[in-house]
Amino acid sequence: MQLDIPFIWTAITEIIKALPITLVIAFTPIIIGLLIGITVAFLRMNPIKVLTPIANFYVSFYRGTPVIMHIMIIYFGLPLLVESTFGISLNFVPIAIFIIIALALNAGAYLSEIIRSGILSVSKGQIDAAYSIGMTTTETLRRIVLPQAFASALPNLTNILIGFLHATSIAFLVSVKELTGAANILASSNLKFLEAFIAAGVIYWGITIIIELVAHLIERKITAYSNTGVARD
């Protein structure tokens, strides 16, 4: 077997057409997950009976099991659940929606931990100071706590973003036509597996590098106020 280098380029131009789907199933869950994550993080920091243990178990379970399980259980389980309780068949729902739901629940668990450590990184004195000059809780959160929490959570958020971009490759196992799925179809129809997966790898790599660059730029901007460390640039 010989490596067909021109085919790699053809494959890149073919596979990149699946990029929008990959980006949608990677980033939509993170936005939904942020809402879940904020709720769960607050539940875990301000204990409420019953709800907090549930939140704790949710985070621990989702962090302790492989993503593929979450995808498979939602993909096979949700239609079963909806059909037995409401009698509605979910056959018309695109598979990508199940992936988004599964990944959103996963994102919620990981993001709640990141948000929690971000919020804990803001010193209690700042919150006291905000209250002392008459800010309401919402104002304190929005203007004092969250901006700083975001700054300290940014490196972790970047990792999560990259992690989800890569996790979407698992969606191909339930035949979503995202990057890996497109590569697999192209590979099987041309019997050029290595070339197609090299092409897919290059695309993933490129997007990852772009995400890292953007994160780096944002980080420099939002940590501009920070007055720590040992050197100035």
Place this chain on the structure above:
Amino acid sequence: MGGSFDPSLIFNSIPKLLPYLHITIEILALSVGIGLLLGILIAMPKLYHIPILKEIVTVYISFIRGTPILIQLFLVFYGLPVIIGQLGIDITRMDPFYFVIITYTLSNAASFAEIFRGAISSVDYGQTEAAYSVGFTPWQNFYRIVFPQAFRVAFPNIANTSISSLKDTSLAFSIGVMDMMGRGETLITATAHAVEIYISLAIIYYVVVLIFERGFKWIEHYLNRYLVKDELSM
């Protein structure tokens, strides 16, 4: 899917899946073990500023960090036979298990290299100077002075990487390895009940991850045993 949800199947399939757990653990142990050694080697060019090699490992680490493990798995599975084939050796019939070990080792090695680099850079250079002043060779300095201190710093991250690697082994079935997940797939075909099998798989993975987390916490405590209490709480 075949009929309604059957909770008893969740508990009935756990004993059928558990005999395959050792494959998962073998993949993990080998890939983490060899990955650690390889990781130290890969960290060297950056730590000692070796030209050319430094650039090569940077690209390597960036590639591993930039692509999904599933793609890496396919690249090794389809690519390695082509590379080895150039030498006239045919490995296309090799057990997929070895391809999995190679992929996860390469992947873990890149993560470990970055972890070691960070940890080794965190050890005060004065320690190296002191070691040289009492006549240590560079190798003795590395493995008797710098590395043991760096390992303590690196350990929590190594533990995290190992645990996510354990979860990633669930993808090995996609190139045909008969691990727990592969066995689960055959059970699904046999019973036509997918959700129940995936739930029992999730339970097994969850319990194994919890046990590993406990174990790593214990080792972490052991590695930190000579630290003064208030230094730890910082």
